[in-house]
Amino acid sequence: MISPSLPRNEITRMHFEENETTVGGAVPGWRFAVAAGILGWILDAFDFFVVVFLITELMGKFHVGKGAIVWSMTLTLAMRPIGALLFGALADKFGRKRPLIICVLYFSTVTMLSGLAPTYWIFLVMRLLYGLGMGGYWGIGASYAMESAPPRKRGLLSGIMQGGYPFGYLMAAVGMQTLAPAFGWKILFFVGSGVAVLIVILALVAPESAAWRRQHRPPMRKIFSTLFQHMGVFSYLLLLMTAMTCLSHGTQDLYPDFLKALPWMNGATVLGMKAGLGIPVIYNIGAIIGALMVGALSEKIGRRYAVMFALLLCLLAMPLWAFGGSVIAIVIGSYAMQTGVQGAFGVIPAHLNELAPDAIRGLFPGFVYQLGVLFASPALPLENMLRSKLGYSWALCSFELFVIVSLLLIFGFGPEKHGRSFMGDESPERQLAIQGK
16 A cells, blocks of 8 residues: 655656556566466375375375374374464565475475385474475465456456366365375375476466555565554454365365275275265365356455355255265265355465455465364364264265354454455545645
8 A cells, every 4th residue: 555655756757657557456477467366276285185095005005094194184284373473474574486386396306205105203303394385375365366456357267266176176186096005005196296397387486466466565574563563354364264274174174085995985986086085186176166256246246245155055965974874975066066166265365365354365265274273183083983872974074064053154244355455455646645745
């Protein structure tokens, strides 16, 4: 935001600079910035979900139980807010591009080291360190993409970016079916390095965020103090993101293992693949479509109502998703469930960035997002515990029913700033009017 105390000629200069470097609210070359943000989130998801599909293989390699591998996933999720805080602060201080490049190179390197780990404890440390990069990337990538994109396309691009998460999940499932049999399952920890190089190239040729350039470069202590000055909206969004993470990870992370536990699933095939791999491919296609459709819908009916529409779809899908007694029933239920889950999540990048304070948009959305992940990190062990008491179907159903009803209330009574400008709350002309000039 331009300070009212700036001289008239300085305000005019910034006004002309903005008009010359933006088209429809977006800087020329904004597509490179958006592409870097989207591809990075796809890679981030792929590197996380390979562990979901490799639970059995990792148990055999390290001679540990299922709980130990699930715990490594929990630690990854728990470390994400620390990464968001670290890389987000760097993004508000030094811009979006350089921290984004550093982050993607970091988490790609740690992922490769995970595949080389000789013992469970080294693997656990690598997954813990990976969580820092996974947490850091979303905040930078989302703010970079949302600030660079034209405002009228923000909802759709928000859906595309968040749709990158199920797309990474889908690619992990495809990799298990194609690359792992040919080259061994460890290859899945290495194939993402080429994508990381592409992301670096895109970021290097992309322009820096114009919204970030308009902000002063405050010292680190000022960045963190600004965070504490907005604790009201931060607390609300923390509650929202905790529940959203329970919705997403609670329906995704253990579901491939749930499919393996269905006795009639043995020998079944879907799309020419084993059902345990083919079904995730199908429901992640639904997730991508849902993210795009609900993200675009949020431009017409607002962020909150679009999310609530997606949550109602989740409720309708739940009986078949958890209790379907055939392959076709599970396919339909899981497809509809993930269409709703990621449809709701497709609105989140735009929604969080629109509610974030201008001066800390690199830190605020990513930190609240990943802190919500931390608060929700016991969800997987809780579902695993409920499974032993209620059975897999009732464990998944009861947990997610509570989460969805909670989210309907959170969004129903919450705020939104649909279409908010990221270039400051007041135009240069308005600033001049305030000064009476």
